[in-house]
Amino acid sequence: MRHVLFRLEKDRYALPLDAVREVVVAPERYTRVPHAGPAVKGVMTLRGRVVPVVDLAKLLGLGGEPGTVGKVVLLEFSRRDLGLFVSDVEGIEPIEKVGPQPRPSRLVRGLTRVGALAVTVLDLEGLDSAVAASFGNR
Amino acid sequence: MAAQWDTSRYLSLFVSEATEHLDALGKELVRLEGGVTGEAIDSLFRHAHSVKGMAGSMGFEATTSLGHRLEDLLDRVRSAPNRFDRAIADLVLQAVDALSSHVKAAAAGAPFPDASAVIAQLEGVTRSLRPGATPLPFSAPPAPPLVESSPSTEPAQPPRWLVTLRVATHSAQPGVRGFLAYKRLSSLGNLFRCEPPLDEVKSGKMPGNTFSVELESTEPEAVVQKTVSQVADVELVSLTRVTTPPPTPSAPTEEKAAEADPRVVGQEPSRTIRVRTELLDEFLDLAGELLLATAGVREVGRSLHEELRGQLNESVDRLHGLVRGLHDKVMEARMTPVSVITDRLPRAARDIARRRGREIELIISGSEVLLDRAIVDELNDPVLHLLRNAIDHGVEPPEERRMRGKPPRGTVKLSVRRASDRVLFEVEDDGRGMDVERLKAVAVERGLITADQARDLSEKEALLLSAAPGLSTASSVTDISGRGVGMDAVKRAVEAVGGTLEISSRRGQGTTFRLSLPLTVAMVNLLLVAVGDDVYGLPIAKVAGVVETSRAALSRSQDVPVLQFGASVVPARELAAVLEVPGRPHDVTVPSPFVVVDTDEGRVALAVDALLGQEEVVLKALARPLDQVRGLAGVTVLGSGRPVFILDVTRLEAPVRAAAVGDA
Structure with missing residues (x-):
């Protein structure tokens, strides 16, 4: 299955291409969302649509400076729009075999290799529920 | 092929x-x-x-x-x-x-x-059923029907009166007096041909302070006279019998009457076509986008030279008016009678009652009320579920009802009515009612609330526990209401379209579920306010007023800062704290605006950093995951392209959690 490959700082991650609608340059500012968790950057407008954007590094619990320069990977699955803020997008690669998780996490499906690079493949459903929690679900 | x-x-x-x-x-x-x-x-x-x-x-x-x-x-x-x-x-x-x-x-x-x-x-x-069998002469007397039937053919036309009234010249509010008289007359029968039209009467535009209306009523002349005499400052000028139709020359207003009544025979029935509902959705989206685009053009004009800007704004105003008109028409086309839902209910009620061994009379009223199609679509399941609940859990089996001295046949009333800009949907049964204490006990047992919280709940709040996920007071899990969508799904569906659910119940006497729904989903008039770097929209309909005062000037009541508003005092809170967003640093001695809003728990004054003005916008519903955020009614995009959240002020969080002014 083809995956979109992207970077958070130096580490590489991948998501199924089917779930990605497009990639855009991250806006300079966002509209803040009330009650939202720290991983939520806010909402942006894209051609009249209001799209929530989440800082993927923070969602994964990674440290590091909250960057402002980067890309937004727009996902479209289960009829909802969601933007993931990432450092950069590197391309599209076929990924078939995914190895086990390095440590248990709902957000990660497992590890794989693309050429010489180690890539973490993310789990869409786990991502979705973590995002919902960031927006104050219950 | x-x-x-x-x-x-x-x-x-x-x-x-x-x-x-x-x-x-x-x-x-x-x-x-x-x-x-x-x-x-x-x-x-x-x-x-x-x-x-x-x-x-x-x-x-x-x-x-x-x-x-x-x-x-x-x-x-x-x-x-x-x-x-x-x-x-x-x-x-x-x-x-x-x-x-x-x-x-x-x-x-x-x-x-x-x-x-x-x-x-x-x-x-x-x-x-062979036709050989001797067919008995058909004579079954029509028993009272299960549902309100179509209007029966009226025997004879009641007499019609031309009533001419004069409002006293010294009356302070002639319009109100005239309207009152009109309302009184309407209680006697049907009114036609108000001259001048009622709207003008209401605003006091009556030549010679006089207006006339035709009353179709079976009441005797004396009752009409007495009814009018009960309204202060209104005097009956004349009361004449009119023959209708056709209008005869004996009626003084016959010329006007002949042309005015839209009900004259020979009129073509209005012609209709079928339109795919998706097409209507697309129309609405496009009309909404047009409104936003118009606002965008106006925004561009701000950077223009003053003279040019004036010309541009004039055109934009005209454009905006046209687009608004288009939008209204699209909304109108989407209005659907709730009969789309209610027409199926008698059949459903019968099936459920039959299966559960109940005897039910279902009385439906107001099915002609119109609602936006999107809302009607979302209501189908919740209303059916409320009906099931009423029959299955509300109404007792016939033997039990007899024992309790009730008629064996239970009554379920479903009424729909307009109340200003809302539509109220009520499902009322005369069954056993809900057990508030038991609800609380189960909620505590399941760990939804603590025993302390249970004690503090009002009855209204406790009844709403039945809409919490995973709670049902039915002692047995029945094949009808025990599974599938529960009350929590009803509540969620109703709130998703901007409505609210309310339950009232009396032990042994019955339960009423009340859905209050918005008429349409789309336009909302906002007061835009600034909090920190952000802009939020407060629905004008919920804004009671704005007061400029400094935080230092607030008084305190039971350690909560309160604002004097009119004759009453209202608790004051920082909107930034309520929303958990950063506000601007403030000097407590400098006046800042407090917006007084009506919440479900009464009035609250919200301190904001600045008022930015009023704007009519297209409300967009929130999709996942934004719909999970507390206190948001929707979102809109301003002409500048900036998204702005619209706050659901009726459901601001409980005062306990939000920091009061000065504590932030």
Whole structure:
């Protein structure tokens, strides 16, 4: 299955291409969302649509400076729009075999290799529920 | 090949029309149980015939054959209406269900379910109703119908009076007085041809302080005179008998009357066409986008030279007016009578009552009320669920009712009415009512709330526990209400369209579920406020007023800062703290705006950093995950392209959690 490959700082991650609608340059500012968790950057407008954007590094619990320069990977699955803020997008690669998780996490499906690079493949459903929690679900 | 293509093209039309006929069949059938009339049986026959015909033209043989057998049976019943009984009604319902399952299969492109058993039964019963049997003269007296039936033909026209009234010149509010008199008269009968029109009377525009109206009433002259005399400052000038129709020259206003009444005969019935509902959705989206785009043009104009800007704004105003008009028309086209939902209920009520061994009278009123299609669509399941609840958990079995001294037949009332910009949907039963203490106990047991919280709950709040996920007071899990969507789904669905759910209940006397729904989903008038770097929209309808004062000038009551507002005091809170967003640093001695809003828990004053003005916007519903955020009603995009959240001030979080002014 083809995956979109992207970077958070130096580490590489991948998501199924089917779930990605497009990639855009991250806006300079966002509209803040009330009650939202720290991983939520806010909402942006894209051609009249209001799209929530989440800082993927923070969602994964990674440290590091909250960057402002980067890309937004727009996902479209289960009829909802969601933007993931990432450092950069590197391309599209076929990924078939995914190895086990390095440590248990709902957000990660497992590890794989693309050429010489180690890539973490993310789990869409786990991502979705973590995002919902960031927006104050219950 | 061409024929194949043609059929698929008409499939959706077949599905929608056949479904309508089958719904109507179900409805008529239930009505028949309240009293057999030849006319109702005719109507059953016609609907069955239509379904058969449509299925035939689509080439659905199994459906056609089923429809044909049903038609045969109904034809027999038509000539022997006295033989129509519950068993036949059940069989007809079975056939209707089988036909519906065919229609659904056709819609999904699935194979048709087998209907041979129903067909065999239909044939058997049809044979037993041979025309050889002596048909008794049809004389069954029509019993009170289960549902409010269509208006009966009125025996004779009540007399019509031309009432001319004068409002005293010294009256402070002649419009109000005139309107009061009008309202009083309307209690006596039907009013026609108000001259000048009622709107002008209301605003006091009456030549010579006089207005006239025609009253159709069976009340005697003296009662009319007395009714008018009860309104202060209003005097009856004349009361003349009018003959209608046609208007005779004896009536002083005959010239106007002849042309004014829209109800004159010979008028063409309004013509309608069918439109795909998705198309209406697209229209609304486009009209909404047009409004936003217009605002965008105005925004660009701000950077123009003043003279040019004036010209541009004039054009934009005109454009905005036109687009607004278009938007209104699209909204109007989307308005759907709630009968779309309620028409199916008698049949459903009958089925549920039958299965649960209950006797039910379902009284439906107000099904002509109009609501936005999107809301009507979302209401179908919740309303059906409330009905199930009422019959299954509300109304007791007949024996139990007798023991309690109630009539064995339970009453479920479903009423729909307009109340200003809301539509109220009420489902009321006269059953056993809800057990508030038991609800609380179960909620505590399941760990939803603590015992302390349970003690502090008001009755209204406690009743709403039944809408918390995973709670049901039914002692047994029944096959009807115990599974599938629960009250939590009802609450969620209602809130998703901007409505609210309220429950009131009295032990042993019944329960009322009240849904308060917005008329439409789209336009909202906002007060824009700044909090920190952000802008939020507060619905003007919920804003009671704005007060400029410094935080230091607030007084305190029970350690909570309060703002003097009119004759009352309201608790004051920082909007930034309520929303958990950063606000601007403030100097407590410098005045800042407090917006007083109406929440579900009373009035609250919200301190904001600045008022940015008023704007009418298109409200966009929030999609996942934004719909999970507390206190948001929707979002809109301003002309500048900036998204702005619209706050649901009625449900600002409880005062305990939000920091009071000064504590932030």
